[in-house]
Amino acid sequence: MAGVIGYRRIDQYLMLYLIGLGLSDETDITVKGLEIVKRASRVYLEAYTSILLVDKDVLEKYYGRSIILADREMVESDSDSILANAQTEDIAFCVVGDPFGATTHTDLVLRARELSIPVATVPNASILTGIGGTGLQLYNFGQTVSMVFFLDNWRPASFYDRIKENRSIGLHTLVLLDIKVKEQSLENMARGIKVYEPPRYMSVGTCAAQMLEVEEDKGEGVYGPESLAIGCARVGGRTEKFVAGTLKELVDADEELGPPLHSLVLLGKRTHELEHEFVREFALNKENWDRIWEKDYKGNL
C-alpha cells in the first residue's frame, strides 16, 4: 500500500483503500491493488468523475469479484454505507486513474477520519502523466483546468484566468473535460423523479468551441483560433489518439478523434523544438501547423 491521506501512516493496519485502476482496461490495476480487491469485503467503483474503456462486467470477471457502482449521490450523501463495518473489514474503493487525480473523494476520506477508519491509497497512472504520450514534457505544464458543459445561462469561465496565468509564463495547459453520468433533467429533478439522462462526455470539439466563445467574450487575447493545441482521445488506451491543430481546426476534429474520453492540451509559447517535432506528427494540417509554429512559437524558449 502506498500513500497517506492526512496524518495516517500507511504501515498501520488499514481498512479503507482508495485504489487507482489506471487509465484503460482491467489489466491496468497494479498487482498490489488486485490483491486488495480480491480480499476486500466490498468493492466499490467510483463511476462519475471518470470511466475506464471497459465495462463493469469485464472488471468483475477479471477481478473475480462483484462490484458496487458508487455514483455521486452515494459518495456524497450516503458515504456511511460505503464505510459500514470498515473498522473490522477491508473496503476497496476503486477510482479510475490515480486516487489523487480527482478531488471529489475528500468527503469520503474526512468521514472515514471522523469514524476513526484508517485510509490508504494504491497509486496508479493518471491522465496527468498519461498526457506525456503527446510528446510534451510533463515538467512544462502549468496548472490543470476543467471545462464543464455550458448552459444558456451558466458558462463558468474560471478556466480562462488559469490559462492566462499558464500562458503568461509559457506553459502548456491540460484541460480536463466534463462528464455527465446519471444526471437528472431539471424537470425530473423538480418533480423528484429519479430518471436519469443518458451519459454525456464532452468532446474536444465542444471544448475548443467553448474556449473560443469565452475568448470572444473576454477579448484579452489569452489564446485565439490560431492557437496550437492537441486533441486527445482515450489516453492510455489501446486506441489512444492524438490530433494536433489550431483551436479552430479542433472544433471539427471529433470524428477524427473517435469515442470518449477526450481531453485537450493548449500549447505554451515556450514549447521546445523537440516537443514540436513529436507533436507535429499528429497535425491535421502540417502546412498550417508549420506556418503558425514559425510565426508564433518557435524560438520562444
Add this chain to the structure above:
Amino acid sequence: MAGVIGYRRIDQYLMLYLIGLGLSDETDITVKGLEIVKRASRVYLEAYTSILLVDKDVLEKYYGRSIILADREMVESDSDSILANAQTEDIAFCVVGDPFGATTHTDLVLRARELSIPVATVPNASILTGIGGTGLQLYNFGQTVSMVFFLDNWRPASFYDRIKENRSIGLHTLVLLDIKVKEQSLENMARGIKVYEPPRYMSVGTCAAQMLEVEEDKGEGVYGPESLAIGCARVGGRTEKFVAGTLKELVDADEELGPPLHSLVLLGKRTHELEHEFVREFALNKENWDRIWEKDYKGNL
C-alpha cells in the same frame, strides 16, 4: 499496452516496451506490465534516474526473470545492445515511476524509431501524482523543477526562475532531487579508470540549503527562510513520510525524514485552506507554521 511514443499506434504489434514500475516495491507493477515482463526476451531496469525502495533481486524473484541493470552509459552510448533483435522479440525496458516522468529515454526511443522498432508504454504511478499524498491539490502545481548537487564552481540555478514564475501566479512547485549512481570521480574519469563512487541521493536538507543559498545570491525575494514547504521521503512507499516547515527548518529535517528518496514541495501563496489543514498535520513546529500561514499565505485565493 498503453501510450504512444511518437506516431506509432499501440494496437500494432510491438517490440520495445517502456514499462512503469510505480514508486515503491515489486507489487506496484501493473498486471499488464507484469505479463510483458514475464514474456519478454530481455528485461532491463533503468537504474540511474530513480530507484525503487526494494533491491533488484527482490524484483527478479517476484517477476521470475533475471534483470539487466541499464546504467546511463548503456542507455546513452550503447542503446543498440538494448534494442538488439527487437524486430523479432519483445524487449521490456522497466522504468521506476511512469515512463513519461523521466525525460532521459528520448535517445532510446529515437534510436528505436531509426531502426523501425515500434515502441509502446505501460503507464504507472509517478512522483508527479504521488505527491498528492501531501494533501496539496495536483491542479495547483506549476512546472516541476530539478535540483542538482552543487559543486564549488558549478551551481546551476535555472530552477530559480522557474520557481519565480510559479510563485508569481501562486502555484506550488515540486522540486525533484538529484541522484548520483555509478558516477566516476573527476580524477578517475581523467585517468580512464572505471571505478565508481558510492551512490548519493540528495536530501531535503541539502535541497533547502541550496535553495536559500541561491536566493541569497540573487536577492529577488522569490522565497526565503520563512517560506513554507514540505519535505517528502519515499513517496508512495510503506514508510512514506512528510515533514512540513519553513525552508530554514527543513535544512535540518533530514533525520526526521529518514532514508532516500527525498523530494520537496514549495507551497504557493494561493494555498487553499483545506490544503493547509492537511499539510499542517505534518508541521515540525505548528506554532511557527500557523504564525507564517496567517501572515503570508491565508486568504490569498
